[in-house]
Each structure stands twice: as C-alpha cells, then as structure tokens.
Amino acid sequence: MSAPQSATAPPAGTGNPIQAMLEAPLSLRERKKLKTRQTIRREAYRLIAEQGYENTTVDQIAAAAEVSPSTFFRYFATKEDLVLTDEYDPAMIDALLARPADEPFLRSCREALIGLLRQLLEHEREELLVRMRLTKDVPALRARMIDSGNESQQLYLTALTRRAGVREPTYAMRIIAAAIGGATTETVLQWAEGGGTEDIVELVHRTFAILEDGFSEA
Amino acid sequence: MSAPQSATAPPAGTGNPIQAMLEAPLSLRERKKLKTRQTIRREAYRLIAEQGYENTTVDQIAAAAEVSPSTFFRYFATKEDLVLTDEYDPAMIDALLARPADEPFLRSCREALIGLLRQLLEHEREELLVRMRLTKDVPALRARMIDSGNESQQLYLTALTRRAGVREPTYAMRIIAAAIGGATTETVLQWAEGGGTEDIVELVHRTFAILEDGFSEA
DNA sequence: CTGTCAAATGACAGTAACTCCCAGAATATG
DNA sequence: CATATTCTGGGAGTTACTGTCATTTGACAG
Numbered sequence: 001m002s003a004p005q006s007a008t009a010p011p012a013g014t015g016n017p018i019q020a021m022l023e024a025p026l027s028l029r030e031r032k033k034l035k036t037r038q039t040i041r042r043e044a045y046r047l048i049a050e051q052g053y054e055n056t057t058v059d060q061i062a063a064a065a066e067v068s069p070s071t072f073f074r075y076f077a078t079k080e081d082l083v084l085t086d087e088y089d090p091a092m093i094d095a096l097l098a099r100p101a102d103e104p105f106l107r108s109c110r111e112a113l114i115g116l117l118r119q120l121l122e123h124e125r126e127e128l129l130v131r132m133r134l135t136k137d138v139p140a141l142r143a144r145m146i147d148s149g150n151e152s153q154q155l156y157l158t159a160l161t162r163r164a165g166v167r168e169p170t171y172a173m174r175i176i177a178a179a180i181g182g183a184t185t186e187t188v189l190q191w192a193e194g195g196g197t198e199d200i201v202e203l204v205h206r207t208f209a210i211l212e213d214g215f216s217e218a
Numbered sequence: 219m220s221a222p223q224s225a226t227a228p229p230a231g232t233g234n235p236i237q238a239m240l241e242a243p244l245s246l247r248e249r250k251k252l253k254t255r256q257t258i259r260r261e262a263y264r265l266i267a268e269q270g271y272e273n274t275t276v277d278q279i280a281a282a283a284e285v286s287p288s289t290f291f292r293y294f295a296t297k298e299d300l301v302l303t304d305e306y307d308p309a310m311i312d313a314l315l316a317r318p319a320d321e322p323f324l325r326s327c328r329e330a331l332i333g334l335l336r337q338l339l340e341h342e343r344e345e346l347l348v349r350m351r352l353t354k355d356v357p358a359l360r361a362r363m364i365d366s367g368n369e370s371q372q373l374y375l376t377a378l379t380r381r382a383g384v385r386e387p388t389y390a391m392r393i394i395a396a397a398i399g400g401a402t403t404e405t406v407l408q409w410a411e412g413g414g415t416e417d418i419v420e421l422v423h424r425t426f427a428i429l430e431d432g433f434s435e436a
Numbered sequence: 437c438t439g440t441c442a443a444a445t446g447a448c449a450g451t452a453a454c455t456c457c458c459a460g461a462a463t464a465t466g
Numbered sequence: 467c468a469t470a471t472t473c474t475g476g477g478a479g480t481t482a483c484t485g486t487c488a489t490t491t492g493a494c495a496g
Contacts, residue, residue, distance in 0.1 A: 245463085245464080246462095246463070246464085247462085247463060247464075250462090250463090275451090275452065275453085276452075276453065276454085277452080277453095287453095287454095288455095291453090291454065291455080295454095296453080296454080297452095297453070297454090
C-alpha cells in the first residue's frame with residue numbers, strides 16, 4: 001500500500017453532490033474505507049457480469065475483494081444493497097423544493113428529474129445503466145427497488161407535503177405521489193431496457209405529457 | 219374427513235371466480251390438497267398474528283399445520299407467498315376486458331376495480347384486511363407486493379395491450395399502466411391503514427378523479 | 437517515537453429460508 | 467386386486483445474514 005501524500009485538502013468542489021463526498025479532506029481511515037467499498041462493488045459487478053446475480057455468492061465477492069464475509073456485510077447490509085443503494089434521493093428532494101412554489105407540481109417533478117438525470121448521465125452513465133438493467137431483470141432487486149422505502153414515491157410525497165407546508169400528507173397527495181412514482185420508475189426502466197440508446201430526457205417529457213392530459217390517449 | 223357425495227357436479231356457480239374453484243367437482247386428492255393449503259395458511263396467519271411475521275419460522279408453521287417443512291414449500295414457493303398469492307388477477311383482467319371497448323380506459327379500470335373489490339369485501343373482507351395490513355408493515359412483503367410480477371401494473375398493461383389489439387405495448391401504455399397501478403395499490407393500502415373503516419368504493423372514486431384531471435389539484 | 441484508545445477486521449458459530457433427492461405412503465386407474 | 471402416479475417426510479446441503487470476541491490498524495497525545 002502506497003504512502004499517503006500528506007493530509008492537505010484536495011481542490012474545491014463543483015457543487016455536484018456526488019463529487020462533493022469525494023472531495024472532502026479524508027483521513028487515512030476514511031480513504032481506506034472508501035477504497036474497500038469501491039473494491040467490493042467493483043469486484044461484485046465484475047463477478048455478476050460473468051456469472052449472473054443469483055449465481056454469485058457473497059463469499060465469492062468477499063474473496064475477490066480480499067475481505068472477509070463479515071466485512072462485506074459491514075459495508076453492505078444486504079447483497080441487494082450492492083446494486084440498490086442510492087445516493088441521489090436527498091439531491092432529488094432538494095431539486096424538487098428548489099422549484100418555484102407556484103409552478104404546477106407535475107412540471108416541478110419533470111424538471112427536477114431531468115436535472116438530476118443529466119448530472120447522473122454525465123458522471124456515471126455506464127454504472128447507472130448496469131444497475132437499471134439488473135434491477136429490471138433480477139426479481140429480488142426489482143421488488144426492492146420499487147419498494148416505497150427507498151423509492152421515488154416516498155420522495156415525491158415528501159416534497160409535496162413540505163411544499164404544502166403541512167405535516168401529514170392528504171389522501172390526494174399520496175395518490176399523486178404513487179402515480180408519479182410509478183410512472184417515473186417505469187420511465188427509467190424503459191430507458192435501461194432500450195440499452196440507454198434513447199434520449200432519456202425525451203422519454204421523461206413524453207411521460208409527463210401523458211400524465212398531464214389525464215390519460216386521454218388510452 | 220367426510221365422504222364425497224358422489225362425483226356428480228355441484229350446483230352451478232354464480233359467476234364469482236373465487237367460488238367457482240370451490241364448486242368444481244373435486245377428487246379426494248384435490249380436496250385434501252385444498253384442505254392442506256388452507257390449514258397451512260390458517261395456522262400461519264394465527265402464528266403471525268401472535269408473534270409477528272419475521273418471528274414466525276416456516277418450521278413453526280409446518281409443525282402447527284402438521285406437515286413437514288418440505289411439504290410447506292410444495293404448497294408455497296416462499297414464505298412471502300403465504301400472504302401475497304393472489305387468486306384475483308385473472309378475474310381482474312376479465313373484468314377489464316368485459317368493459318365496452320370505447321369506454322375511456324380510466325373509467326374501465328375504475329369500474330372493474332370496484333366490481334372486484336365489492337366481491338372480495340363480501341366474501342373475505344377480514345382476510346383481505348389482514349393481508350393488506352401485513353403488506354404495508356413488513357418490508358419484505360411490501361417490496362414483493364409492488365413488484366410488477368404479480369402486480370396490478372402488469373395487469374393493467376395486459377388489458378390495455380389486448381384491448382388495443384396489438385402484441386407489444388406502446389411506451390404510453392406502459393406509463394399509463396405504471397401510474398394507474400401505483401395509484402390503485404396505494405388506494406388499497408390506504409384503506410387498510412384506516413382499518414377498513416372508510417368506504418373503499420368512495421376512495422377508488424377519489425383516486426380516479428385525481429388521475430383524470432391531470433393532477434391539477436397539486 | 438511510544439503508549440493508549442477507538443474503530444475496523446477476521447474467524448467462528450449459529451439461524452432461517454430454501455433446494456435436492458430418495459424412499460415410502462396414499463390415491464387413482466384398469 | 468395390481469400397478470402406476472402423485473404426495474409426503476426425512477435428511478443433507480447451500481446461502482444469506484447475525485452476533486460475539488480476539489486481533490489488528492489507524493488516530494492522537496505526550
């Protein structure tokens with residue numbers, strides 16, 4: 001292992017919430033942890049690409065990353081978390097709340113989503129695609145992905161509630177959040193199924209157009 | 219176990235898809251299987267009510283139902299299936315396709331859903347409530363419930379596709395199915411959360427009203 | 437550089453959901 | 467009654483995950 005090049009701070013960030021974490025001055029310990037995490041994930045993706053998700057065991061991944069199985073679970077609570085852990089949710093809420101309060105909610109959602117996707121595409125397009133494709137194909141992952149816990153639905157609901165300045169969401173808010181959540185999740189999955197060749201911004205526009213006109217197309 | 223009353227056909231059905239299964243002439247073997255299945259499920263629900271879902275093991279359930287663990291898995295592929303297996307999906311598709319083809323799709327969905335719910339409420343209101351409450355509370359269940367595999371989304375998509383008389387669903391169909399699926403799932407869960415005290419038909423009407431007017435309420 | 441404390445790791449044992457296989461029992465069939 | 471088919475129980479094995487404890491590693495003070 002090479003020696004650390006002193007503990008001075010790296011260059012300042014760009015405001016990208018994902019990069020921000022990488023730019024903070026990290027202690028040796030933190031750097032090691034980050035490195036371990038990345039190694040585990042990288043090796044996992046490699047093995048999964050070779051053998052498939054179900055055929056790849058945690059033990060194999062741990063061995064490939066040269067950590068003990070115990071350590072694996074200290075970094076990822078479950079095997080599914082390897083693929084599903086999402087660092088963007090807070091960013092999405094911020095983006096939503098940053099929109100003007102008098103803008104129609106559907107438009108706020110559309111613009112926030114597009115903004116976030118643009119950032120993601122720029123920095124981790126490939127990883128995003130792999131993850132989405134796995135999410136679509138592996139039942140266990142698909143199930144947990146759509147679970148309201150870490151899912152868009154909860155996120156839209158939070159934004160709606162805060163924007164209205166109330167504590168408890170109304171019935172209408174819940175339904176709206178559920179519908180938009182379902183539609184946007186499906187949008188991203190569709191993009192992944194097409195191999196990422198389609199323009200996702202264009203897809204998002206189509207999705208929200210459908211929602212806005214009350215499904216009159218069907 | 220009481221003797222079968224000869225192998226002649228029982229009285230004709232009422233059109234209820236659930237009763238229909240119970241009315242078919244069953245061989246001894248079939249009747250035993252059905253009974254075993256019911257026993258397992260009943261004992262499982264009892265234990266889960268006492269101890270919670272996670273604290274109840276398959277071995278306990280098997281013991282209570284007086285079958286071997288092997289047999290349990292022959293009847294329910296996974297522990298989750300105990301709660302999640304749905305016999306109504308085909309009925310829902312039929313109900314959807316039975317609506318006039320020129321009716322707006324949203325209205326078809328609403329009416330089909332209401333019709334199905336009315337039947338369910340009449341015959342198994344309590345079981346439905348318990349299941350929905352579990353589905354809302356246990357993360358693993360909530361996740362799989364919302365999974366497109368056995369979920370309304372897939373079901374709406376099928377109906378939309380067949381009605382349009384095409385093979386492959388269009389992009390718009392997928393988005394519409396996802397949105398309606400999300401909204402209706404949330405509707406039923408909300409009903410369950412309220413303990414079933416609210417009028418679910420009324421909730422369904424509210425949900426579809428929101429969808430129809432393009433979320434202008436938010 | 438040294439000693440001390442907290443955090444990270446690895447080894448181990450254990451649990452629970454599931455799978456596979458095989459022998460024997462129950463049911464269907466002629 | 468005889469035979470074929472299906473169902474069941476038992477046992478052995480795999481895998482994801484949990485908890486505990488001793489050892490190691492990095493952080494920090496003097």
